[in-house]
Amino acid sequence: MTARDEPGRPAEARPPRTGTAVDHRPRLALALALTALTWLLFPAPPAADYPVYPVGAVAGANVIAPFGLRVLKSDDELRRERDALARTVQPVFAFVPGALDSSLRGTAALAAALDSAYARYPRDTAAVQGAAARHGAALTGAEVAALAPAGRRAQLVSAVEAAYRRWLPAGIAAAGALDGVSGDIVVRRGDEEAARPADSVRTYREFAAQARAFGPADATGAGAFAALLAATFRPTLVADRATTAARREQLRHSVPISKFEVQAGDRIVEAGEVVGAEQHDKLVALHDVMARRRGPGPALRRAVGALLFDALIVGLLGVTVLFFRPQVYASLRAVAVIAGVTALVIAGGALVSRLHPLHPELIPVGIAAVVISALFDRRIAMIVALVLAVLLGGQAAFRGTNALYLNIFGGAAAAYSVRAVRTRQQTYAWILVIGAAYCAAAVAVGLTLDLPNAAILASSGYGVLNGVVSVLVALLLLPAAERYTGLETDLTLLEWSDLSRPLMQRLSLEAPGTFGHSMQIANLAEAGCRAVGANALLARVGAYYHDVGKIARPRFFVENQAEGRNPHDELTPLQSAQIIRNHVREGLQLAEEYGVPRALRAFIAEHHGTTTITYFLERARAMGAEPRLEDYRYPGPVPQSAETAVLMLADGAEAAVRVLDDPAPARVREVVEHIVRQRLAQDQLRDAPLTLRQLEAVKDEFTRVLSGFRHARIEYPASEGGVTARFGAR
Template structure:
């Protein structure tokens, strides 16, 4: 039935509306064109988000749109566009390390030519940048938690305060480059790093790190207050940042105490802390020296006092000179009776030896001392004193004795110490102190004038023999060392009055 009605209806129903496809398409395009893709307009110079603040969903969309637009513009400029910022940063980083290279080459060549020290310095840079990457990028924490003090303290203790301060400025430059020239990071790095260098330039004991904690805490509090005041940060945020700074000031020196021994052992550094530990007279080697060779032990203590005074006079490393003097004759422990300071008036063992054999025996204490020092894990800076304190001097006494005995072809080289000659100020000072202390024992009347003449004679002899040619001592240094030696020896040979004896009681 439905079909029947449908057929009948078709003859009476006439359509009065038809589809105009062209018109519909045109209208659709017009409506589409009227719909804008811009949901919000950001004016030029308008602040989108401030540093350190949380990003809202709206700000995130704006930043994403900016990134897409900048990426599109860079693509239109060519394939080099996206790489230019990276290349610029890389170039600036190379310039920063080039400045460091030139500084070490011209002012600290001894570090520049030492591969272990250069490797240690680069490792400290790598460790610092890694920590800052984890704290600042991965964890997105405050810049006041950047462990800048660890870097500055490590470099200062392992090298010195000057090198530590210079490298702090290099680190500040690197962090500025890597953080889009963030002035707060650069300023914080320079100030905190400089204070860290200053507070640890003369660390002799590990508890002196607490002084650094105090200085760093005060500096962090003052610096954060100034920086955040300029930023008009809320008081609550400022207090939180001050807490970060205090935590950093406390933890950085403490962590450095744990890291420092690793660098000392891996790269052969000798810090003042290590030297102070070695200066303990109860150390096994020194204790054994006092028991087995008491004359040599006493001689070494006096030489240590002379060397320390001489080093202080010319602003050399007085602690290193004293410790080196303590250990310079440890090789005599094997055969102490062959050395005059241990013979105690008994007949000399050398009376039964030929001059050549006596020279071999005396020279052997240098090589034996080196071996004993290595077995005791003495650092290289101390071992150098053992090898260099005699240089290549001639054993004149035994050479002349050989000539008196008519030994043919007595070669002077057979009566020389193996060397090498002193190559640092400190080892040269110990060479002079060693000879001066021994020679001063022969003075019948050790008056100040005689002591001064003796010291000058020994210095002149070492200059003429060329033993001081490889060390950086100047004539002015030698004059100051002489005055320091004389003052110490006058104290050693001070005059004492003879007390009258009491009459025997009857």
């Protein structure tokens, strides 16, 4: 059963999936830190040496990686791979839409300059040539003479402009812009990109050759046409070297620096196997690492052996979490918490090894199991407890004791005793379960080994003491772990559901209508989430806080308005819309000020998604304006979880039902159906993990709960397809 499968588990206890590759290096660093901590706290025996077999040789023994390592590429290999990958990037050419107008303006300016020069210096060829040259046109004397008639010049200018209008919109590159380019190029027009064969793109030379058809047929006229074309042409396709270089550099950096990655426990080579190049490189890398860690004396060899053992067990934990809980592994903060509580237990085990080495039942494995089970789920807590039992039970300090068996039982009991945490009293049950497990294990081991009754009784007593201490320490650590990871247990949610909290007190006193609305929405959202198996407690508490931003301007929201003047009557629709949409931003500011957990802040940000404030948008349109939709749209984001999505639907459904004159179940169902369809049409539920079947269950539950609701609202404009609206749209 995954965290998603566990009833009562906060949605935020399920770290989000990620579409990007996970960077294993910080996690490897945490694993190495745990290994080093264990190695420093527990001395142990020597490590075995690892042979390096040449390529083609037959391996004489199995070689198992004792810890994770990477085989790095040489500088030459890395450079060759990077260069090869960079060459696959297609050159980017940007379409310049203003180039046509620029070419036409240049043509007009040149024509005007020539007209002026001919008018002022009708017989001065040099003066006309100078005027043309100032605009980039090189005219011969014959061409100057040929262009003396104004009609001839006008025809020539018209021909140039016609050529531009005919060819430039298709995209013309400068002469030489495609030299050395083969294959495809990428043509970017605004935000759109398309690949085109490079040989299908015209350059200026090809354009000029085709444009001759628009110019005069005689040689002198054709020369003048070519001169005007060369002077005024502006390419509409320009090489975007910066973007091309950036993409090539990005691909260069995407090349991994390692040839291979070897995980702890991986078999590098098997006895009797012919060694290949890859295996040889791994053996060399392992040998190099071991050589750096291995010293000349037996004491150092024993230390290296301890390090390998610790690395193998810790690496096994990392690999297990990676494969069995990839979502937890994807969250570096979650991995850091697991590493932190594991380190605490290791330190506690070291303390026990120095003070009471014959009583391993005092090792506080339960601390890690309780914290991890409360934050994530019982299975990963069980994995950590088992790994800790093996890691600590295998240390030299506990050899000859029953540390492995006692802590397997105690850790498993701690992991599976933690369910949804709703009351502090439930923690007493944890203590009883953990203590009972240690007692049972102590009795079983004691009877098997024929230990004295006094020893069995002492072991049982230490186990009960361990249960008490582990639970108390775990309860102290949980709030900090929750804040650090952004995961909230039910216990934290219950604490924030206390209506006597300062922010709730402010809401009830300064915006009593909003407070009452929030209570109603809480009931509705809780019922909806319970119907689909989402976290009902999270939805209820999130609903309490979703509208706290209205505290800033309570009288601008209809539920807080007494009979009489409406302050929106004195404002423009835009001003009113800004006040309404700002309650999301102001709510987030208040949430940060009062330390509201991140899981609850999501309800503030997402309960309107990116919907529009339809009432004031329509008012603005009715006043003859064409408003910007963004000024009347909530900032979002759209709901990212089932709980925030249900809250959005509850908010809209509750508002819509209150306008009904006849709140019969059939009419309520019709309104609820409309709200759900509307949110789907507005694409507000695209990121929420809700199926259509679950939405049906939500609609059923909403219909049941809302049938008794009744409150007057302002109707949405029919043009928007809405049902209701209100000044304080929630």
